[in-house]
Amino acid sequence: FFFFNDTATTEIYTEQIVGSVRCVQETGINAEYMGKQYLIQSRKIIMPPKKKEEVKKKVVLGRPGNTLKMGIVGLPNVGKSSTFNFMCKMSVPAENYPFCTIEPNRAQVPIPDERFSKLCEIWKPKSEVPATLSIIDIAGLVRGASEGQGLGNAFLSHIQGVDGIFHVLRAFDNEEIIHHEGDVDPIRDLEIIHSELALKDLQILQNKIPDIDSKIKRTNDKNAKEEKAVLDKVLELLKANKWVTAGEWNDAEIEILNRHLFLTSKPVVYCINLTKADFLRKKNKWLAKIQEWVQTNNPGPIIPYLSLIHISEPTRLLSISYAVFCLKKKKN
Numbered sequence: 293f294f295f296f297n298d299t300a301t302t303e304i305y306t307e308q309i310v311g312s313v314r315c316v317q318e319t320g321i322n323a324e325y326m327g328k329q330y331l332i333q334s335r336k337i338i339m340p341p342k343k344k345e346e347v348k349k350k351v352v353l354g355r356p357g358n359t360l361k362m363g364i365v366g367l368p369n370v371g372k373s374s375t376f377n378f379m380c381k382m383s384v385p386a387e388n389y390p391f392c393t394i395e396p397n398r399a400q401v402p403i404p405d406e407r408f409s410k411l412c413e414i415w416k417p418k419s420e421v422p423a424t425l426s427i428i429d430i431a432g433l434v435r436g437a438s439e440g441q442g443l444g445n446a447f448l449s450h451i452q453g454v455d456g457i458f459h460v461l462r463a464f465d466n467e468e469i470i471h472h473e474g475d476v477d478p479i480r481d482l483e484i485i486h487s488e489l490a491l492k493d494l495q496i497l498q499n500k501i502p503d504i505d506s507k508i509k510r511t512n513d514k515n516a517k518e519e520k521a522v523l524d525k526v527l528e529l530l531k532a533n534k535w536v537t538a539g540e541w542n543d544a545e546i547e548i549l550n551r552h553l554f555l556t557s558k559p560v561v562y563c564i565n566l567t568k569a570d571f572l573r574k575k576n577k578w579l580a581k582i583q584e585w586v587q588t589n590n591p592g593p594i595i596p597y598l599s600l601i602h603i604s605e606p607t608r609l610l611s612i613s614y615a616v617f618c619l620k621k622k623k624n
Contacts, residue, residue: 353537353546353557354455359400361426362561363454367481368432368472370462371565373397375597376429396450397429428454434472435484451489452553457560459485463578463596464567478564478578482585487533489555494530497523500552522548530556535590560592571598 364372376382380399402422412420430450451457461478462471473480501523507516522545529539535556536549549557562582570576576596583594 353541353549354553354559359424359426360456361428361454362456362458363396363428363430363451364458364460365430365433365451365485366460366462367434367484369470370432370460370481372432372460373429375458375460375563375565376427380427396431398426400424400426427458432472433485433488435488451555455558457558458563459560460563460565461582462565463576463582464565464570466567479581479585482582482589486535486589490530490533490535493536493554493556494527496554497527497530501527518544519548523552526554537590560590562586562592562594564594564596566596566598568598571596 364376366372376397376399380401382397382399402424405422408420408422428450459482461481462476463478465476473484501520504516504520504523507513508520525539525545526536526549529536536554537557537559541549564576564579564582566576574596579594579596586592586594
């Protein structure tokens with residue numbers, strides 16, 4: 293017989309088993325077999341459940357801190373500073389000439405969250421401290437910035453410190469607002485920013501690889517070899533004008549990448565600046581082309597908005613920034 297931890301439980305199950313054996317004997321069923329099955333089932337009831345295996349946390353590309361930093365990026369005169377103003381409720385200069393912004397503007401904005409508001413309503417804390425997002429309005433990027441054109445080097449040093457990118461694209465014509473490239477073409481603008489950041493990462497990487505090669509020759513270090521293998525994969529991507537985010541990476545490789553913080557490893561939220569008419573009717577000749585380019589080259593959320601007279605959904609922009617980093621579930 294199988295005995296349980298206490299006498300009372302053992303006696304109860306013994307009586308039930310004996311009764312079952314007598315029953316099956318009368319019906320001609322194998323009593324020994326049935327008795328064993330009863331014991332097995334009884335033991336399953338009493339035994340504690342197996343400990344669930346812990347799900348390994350997936351390593352995320354990027355290394356955001358407790359306060360996320362998002363940089364507003366784009367060509368000159370596409371509406372970056374206007375976007376910064378309505379998102380942060382500020383009034384920094386947003387003039388009709390290139391490089392109006394030289395030193396970056398910075399602001400810290402609370403993240404709207406219904407869950408936080410509800411918890412505060414229930415518990416009534418003495419102070420309410422919501423999550424915040426740091427937003428940086430960075431000077432316009434131009435073709436050749438990776439080689440020092442425009443404010444290239446200053447721009448790239450500022451964007452190095454952010455966790456993610458708001459890429460502002462101008463999708464409206466206005467003769468009174470000049471465009472640095474001469475005409476409005478958001479696909480061309482996408483390719484300029486995409487290529488310039490990839491070229492800058494390529495320059496940085498080509499300076500790093502010789503040092504790692506030298507270390508491997510001197511010490512034959514295993515970790516250095518693993519790092520070199522990852523950087524070689526990055527090198528092939530950048531030479532093909534592809535971002536780090538386009539690669540397939542395992543957790544160990546992502547941990548190595550997060551030590552280098554490549555510009556092309558940062559997630560992007562695409563902000564499409566429209567006219568009032570296009571925004572209200574929710575149509576624009578560039579939107580389908582932009583979506584196709586983004587899905588093909590560097591996928592990310594696309595948000596049409598209107599910055600000129602502050603008609604938009606700034607709360608959605610802020611919330612999606614958190615969704616990009618898997619810190620908050622994105623609402624459709």
